[in-house]
Amino acid sequence: MIVPSFLTLGLLATAAVAAADPRTCNRNDAKLPLLDAKNFKLTYSANTHTTKLSKHFKTVSMTQVLTNANRQLVKKAPKTGNGKPVESWGWNDGDDDTKKYYPQGISSSGDALGNGKYEGHSVWAVSWYQKEAAANEKKKARISFIDRSTHKYRHVLLVEPSADDDFKEVSVHAGGIMWYGDALYVVDTDNGLRVFNVSSMWAVGAGDRVGKDPKTGKYSANNYAYVLPQMWKFDWKSKQPDSPFRHSWVSLDRSTTPDSLIIGEYQETDVKTPIRVIRYPLDYTTRKLATTANVATATWASCINILKMQGGMSWKGKFYFARSASPAADLWSWIPGNAAKLAKGWFPAGAEDLSYHEARGEWYTLTEYAGDRRIVAYKGMTK
Numbered sequence: 035m036i037v038p039s040f041l042t043l044g045l046l047a048t049a050a051v052a053a054a055d056p057r058t059c060n061r062n063d064a065k066l067p068l069l070d071a072k073n074f075k076l077t078y079s080a081n082t083h084t085t086k087l088s089k090h091f092k093t094v095s096m097t098q099v100l101t102n103a104n105r106q107l108v109k110k111a112p113k114t115g116n117g118k119p120v121e122s123w124g125w126n127d128g129d130d131d132t133k134k135y136y137p138q139g140i141s142s143s144g145d146a147l148g149n150g151k152y153e154g155h156s157v158w159a160v161s162w163y164q165k166e167a168a169a170n171e172k173k174k175a176r177i178s179f180i181d182r183s184t185h186k187y188r189h190v191l192l193v194e195p196s197a198d199d200d201f202k203e204v205s206v207h208a209g210g211i212m213w214y215g216d217a218l219y220v221v222d223t224d225n226g227l228r229v230f231n232v233s234s235m236w237a238v239g240a241g242d243r244v245g246k247d248p249k250t251g252k253y254s255a256n257n258y259a260y261v262l263p264q265m266w267k268f269d270w271k272s273k274q275p276d277s278p279f280r281h282s283w284v285s286l287d288r289s290t291t292p293d294s295l296i297i298g299e300y301q302e303t304d305v306k307t308p309i310r311v312i313r314y315p316l317d318y319t320t321r322k323l324a325t326t327a328n329v330a331t332a333t334w335a336s337c338i339n340i341l342k343m344q345g346g347m348s349w350k351g352k353f354y355f356a357r358s359a360s361p362a363a364d365l366w367s368w369i370p371g372n373a374a375k376l377a378k379g380w381f382p383a384g385a386e387d388l389s390y391h392e393a394r395g396e397w398y399t400l401t402e403y404a405g406d407r408r409i410v411a412y413k414g415m416t417k
């Protein structure tokens with residue numbers, strides 16, 4: 035007698051707690067409820083070491099990184115997908131084939147600045163996470179900066195200042211990126227966003243170690259010549275410790291006033307887990323999310339019933355999502371209040387993050403599978 039009633043109470047208590055969280059939703063609800071956006075918050079903090087640590091390095095500009103680009107994209111049609119890209123590019127063989135790093139996020143100088151150029155260059159930025167690591171190796175993440183006039187590129191390692199005289203690797207999945215002025219936003223799945231300063235890249239010496247060698251006092255970054263240091267983070271857990279949100283991908287929307295970014299959740303199959311997309315306003319004067327007392331509050335949030343969303347973007351009230359599927363990835367488009375529309379097999383297999391370039395009227399994704407990696411550009415879907 036005692037045991038069953040205890041169980042019943044336990045279940046009721048669990049249900050009451052779940053229902054009390056205003057951020058969760060039942061994604062099978064046909065109405066796909068809008069959520070109360072003010073319950074989604076990210077807490078800003080600046081890295082306290084970045085400024086002091088910067089004095090140890092020579093700063094390198096985007097122009098220098100692109101001038102010293104040491105790899106070359108090659109024109110390569112996608113193998114799958116019924117969408118018609120206006121451009122399609124592959125990496126050099128090593129980067130196409132490697133199973134150590136996987137490309138995930140894409141953004142461009144069209145996100146960075148409204149005129150579409152950064153230091154006068156038309157640039158793609160692509161994030162990669164490290165999938166395979168040796169026993170004692172910490173996983174890293176890197177960004178490729180690609181010059182769209184030469185199609186040359188160079189990888190730059192993401193680092194987090196860990197002391198006034200040291201830095202460490204950034205062990206995140208980097209599933210989506212968004213470049214805004216000199217701020218490069220990178221998703222950190224469970225934790226929120228990390229932001230890196232593209233106007234403050236540093237040159238380091240050769241060497242396997244990431245950080246300062248205590249014997250010589252010299253800095254290296256796993257033999258990457260340049261590092262891109264973290265300056266801020268926007269943390270999810272400090273305000274919502276018991277309410278998980280997966281920051282799987284991110285993109286910029288310049289069609290809203292003010293500019294905004296949207297963040298979405300990737301969910302594989304678990305039918306109980308909500309899938310949400312949320313929007314935060316940006317402050318173009320500081321390049322930060324708009325904050326009050328260091329807290330950014332979402333202005334729009336919705337539950338969405340689309341599994342395996344690898345990337346998304348919005349423009350003039352319409353949303354676009356890339357969903358992984360086989361043999362090619364799907365494109366979903368959605369105007370809130372209406373049913374989402376499926377363009378099956380639109381993208382090449384392995385499509386990830388999405389990014390819009392207003393000045394060129396183009397939008398981009400990339401594909402992640404080893405031996406079949408592309409960067410593709412499309413026009414004309416955002417009307």
Ligand SMILES: *[C@@H]1O[C@H](CO)[C@@H](O)[C@H](O)[C@H]1NC(C)=O
Pocket residue numbers: 216217231232233234265320321
């Ligand atoms: C990035 O670094 C540069 C050079 O140190 C600095 O002038 C700029 O203010 C930084 N950007 C932001 C958004 O803080």
